[in-house]
Amino acid sequence: MDRLTIGQMSKLNNVSEQTLRYYDKIGILKPIEVDNFTGYRYYSMKQCARLDMIQYLKSLGMRLKDIEVQLKTYDTKLIKRFLEEKGRSIDSEIEVLKHQKNALQKALRNFERYETSPPDGTIVLEYIEKRFIYRYNMSTNFYDYGIEIYEEQLRKLKMDMERDGLRQTYFCNAGSTVAYEQIINRNFISNDLFVFVDENVPKNLIRSIKAGTYLCIYCSRFEQEIPYANRLLDEISERDYTIDGDYICEVITDLPDLMDGERGMFFKLQIPVKIT
Amino acid sequence: MDRLTIGQMSKLNNVSEQTLRYYDKIGILKPIEVDNFTGYRYYSMKQCARLDMIQYLKSLGMRLKDIEVQLKTYDTKLIKRFLEEKGRSIDSEIEVLKHQKNALQKALRNFERYETSPPDGTIVLEYIEKRFIYRYNMSTNFYDYGIEIYEEQLRKLKMDMERDGLRQTYFCNAGSTVAYEQIINRNFISNDLFVFVDENVPKNLIRSIKAGTYLCIYCSRFEQEIPYANRLLDEISERDYTIDGDYICEVITDLPDLMDGERGMFFKLQIPVKIT
DNA sequence: CTTGACCTTATTGTTGCTATAACCTTTATA
DNA sequence: TATAAAGGTTATAGCAACAATAAGGTCAAG
Numbered sequence: 027m028d029r030l031t032i033g034q035m036s037k038l039n040n041v042s043e044q045t046l047r048y049y050d051k052i053g054i055l056k057p058i059e060v061d062n063f064t065g066y067r068y069y070s071m072k073q074c075a076r077l078d079m080i081q082y083l084k085s086l087g088m089r090l091k092d093i094e095v096q097l098k099t100y101d102t103k104l105i106k107r108f109l110e111e112k113g114r115s116i117d118s119e120i121e122v123l124k125h126q127k128n129a130l131q132k133a134l135r136n137f138e139r140y141e142t143s144p145p146d147g148t149i150v151l152e153y154i155e156k157r158f159i160y161r162y163n164m165s166t167n168f169y170d171y172g173i174e175i176y177e178e179q180l181r182k183l184k185m186d187m188e189r190d191g192l193r194q195t196y197f198c199n200a201g202s203t204v205a206y207e208q209i210i211n212r213n214f215i216s217n218d219l220f221v222f223v224d225e226n227v228p229k230n231l232i233r234s235i236k237a238g239t240y241l242c243i244y245c246s247r248f249e250q251e252i253p254y255a256n257r258l259l260d261e262i263s264e265r266d267y268t269i270d271g272d273y274i275c276e277v278i279t280d281l282p283d284l285m286d287g288e289r290g291m292f293f294k295l296q297i298p299v300k301i302t
Numbered sequence: 303m304d305r306l307t308i309g310q311m312s313k314l315n316n317v318s319e320q321t322l323r324y325y326d327k328i329g330i331l332k333p334i335e336v337d338n339f340t341g342y343r344y345y346s347m348k349q350c351a352r353l354d355m356i357q358y359l360k361s362l363g364m365r366l367k368d369i370e371v372q373l374k375t376y377d378t379k380l381i382k383r384f385l386e387e388k389g390r391s392i393d394s395e396i397e398v399l400k401h402q403k404n405a406l407q408k409a410l411r412n413f414e415r416y417e418t419s420p421p422d423g424t425i426v427l428e429y430i431e432k433r434f435i436y437r438y439n440m441s442t443n444f445y446d447y448g449i450e451i452y453e454e455q456l457r458k459l460k461m462d463m464e465r466d467g468l469r470q471t472y473f474c475n476a477g478s479t480v481a482y483e484q485i486i487n488r489n490f491i492s493n494d495l496f497v498f499v500d501e502n503v504p505k506n507l508i509r510s511i512k513a514g515t516y517l518c519i520y521c522s523r524f525e526q527e528i529p530y531a532n533r534l535l536d537e538i539s540e541r542d543y544t545i546d547g548d549y550i551c552e553v554i555t556d557l558p559d560l561m562d563g564e565r566g567m568f569f570k571l572q573i574p575v576k577i578t
Numbered sequence: 579c580t581t582g583a584c585c586t587t588a589t590t591g592t593t594g595c596t597a598t599a600a601c602c603t604t605t606a607t608a
Numbered sequence: 609t610a611t612a613a614a615g616g617t618t619a620t621a622g623c624a625a626c627a628a629t630a631a632g633g634t635c636a637a638g
Contacts, residue, residue, distance in 0.1 A: 033583090047586090137378065
């Protein structure tokens with residue numbers, strides 16, 4: 027029982043035989059003896075110590091190459107630096123995962139919202155809470171062109187977001203606005219593209235949209251936006267409401283709808299109103 | 303400007319050209335047109351939507367293969383299941399990282415402790431706080447044999463730990479005990495191997511070691527343990543102290559010392575005493 | 579002597595790209 | 609019109625740490 031076969035060694039240490047062969051191959055754990063004829067590997071009990079060390083360093087997140095260096099040099103400064111560095115990188119990994127979790131939940135909520143949305147054409151009066159947006163000021167009025175210019179402007183928004191260090195996950199919740207001065211005259215001149223963001227985005231990058239009562243219409247096709255918005259405006263004058271701010275076109279979700287390779291969207295067109 | 307070359311597409315979307323070629327190859331984003339003679343790829347603006355979707359799903363942690371399926375089927379149930387499942391796996395990943403962070407910090411503390419430890423042979427009187435251990439009851443007295451039996455017993459401890467779901471990171475802080483009844487007669491019969499653990503390990507798996515005053519000696523060689531322990535016992539009778547519990551042999555750290563492939567350890571031998 | 583457990587090497591696959599080499603096309607300028 | 613720079617192509621290897629598989633040799637017991 028003074029030499030162990032690879033199978034015994036693997037069972038003793040809860041490591042697969044493959045792994046032991048791999049460690050032999052890359053040279054971080056060589057058997058004390060290898061039979062010249064059969065190629066059989068034999069390990070000693072004492073080698074468990076080295077395997078322990080390998081597993082321990084691995085559990086700290088060290089890569090095998092670095093472990094190899096470590097086991098050759100025993101340089102404590104090196105390992106200390108590694109540990110400190112690794113500590114920081116773990117922190118940032120945790121951050122990333124938390125954001126991912128957040129994005130997941132947001133995606134699920136978006137789904138719910140999409141699935142429970144009223145059908146195309148429905149008009150509702152709704153109170154909406156204060157919201158925050160990150161916006162991109164457009165030079166071109168995409169209503170004058172088609173979806174391709176819209177896409178182009180979206181790209182610019184996206185690049186701005188990247189530049190400002192905003193998570194791409196916000197990008198799934200976009201929209202556009204038409205200023206109050208324009209919408210009251212039924213001039214569809216878009217000024218901003220935006221994404222909804224959380225409050226924890228740096229204040230200087232975002233703007234708020236005031237809470238209030240909105241008359242909204244749901245719309246499922248890009249080309250229908252202007253006719254539907256006009257229906258909304260008609261309804262507002264019929265009901266004797268007063269327009270109380272910028273027009274907002276919100277993309278509810280474009281996740282499940284990507285038809286013919288084209289962005290298939292579901293919109294919620296919104297105009298803040300005063301009821302007199 | 304209605305068709306984009308791969309370079310334009312890549313810049314517009316902040317994706318490398320390689321990546322776009324890769325996406326083409328695996329079939330999740332094919333250019334609308336490929337020149338038959340030159341092989342040049344041409345994309346349309348509209349395809350950005352699909353790329354957005356890919357990046358969005360990727361940011362949620364989906365793999366490209368799954369994204370491919372998703373973009374083919376648009377099965378919302380599938381993606382919902384994925385999101386829920388992923389949410390859980392992220393939680394556990396975060397848990398793992400937190401433990402890793404913990405282990406890192408522990409490793410750093412261990413280093414400090416090792417480096418600031420008094421030299422071999424030093425005797426100190428020390429108050430030590432309450433500690434918790436996970437132990438393995440041995441059938442063989444390793445003092446009767448050598449380091450190989452010790453290693454063997456360590457393996458058993460390790461397998462028990464695994465069975466009980468304890469992190470391997472605890473394994474770097476091991477030790478052994480000799481019962482009070484034995485140590486007062488200078489009988490070196492080891493009964494337990496153990497590892498120090500946190501309080502957050504399930505109570506039923508661990509035992510506590512009471513706080514108190516310990517006379518300790520530092521020792522840097524495995525074979526020196528018994529002579530050094532005897533010096534400790536001599537010192538206790540010289541000073542007229544009373545032995546107040548089990549003898550503990552604690553491994554301070556075996557991280558930087560792995561000589562000749564053998565476990566090179568630094569011990570702190572401890573006997574709880576009453577000073578009358 | 580056979581059977582089954584155990585060992586060997588060699589190769590491929592995993593994931594999402596990046597890097598490199600060797601070479602062809604387009605576009606702008608001299 | 610020649611040329612050079614910028615931009616495009618394919619093909620292959622590399623990363624990290626193994627797992628899976630195939631095809632075959634060895635060992636120990638009954």
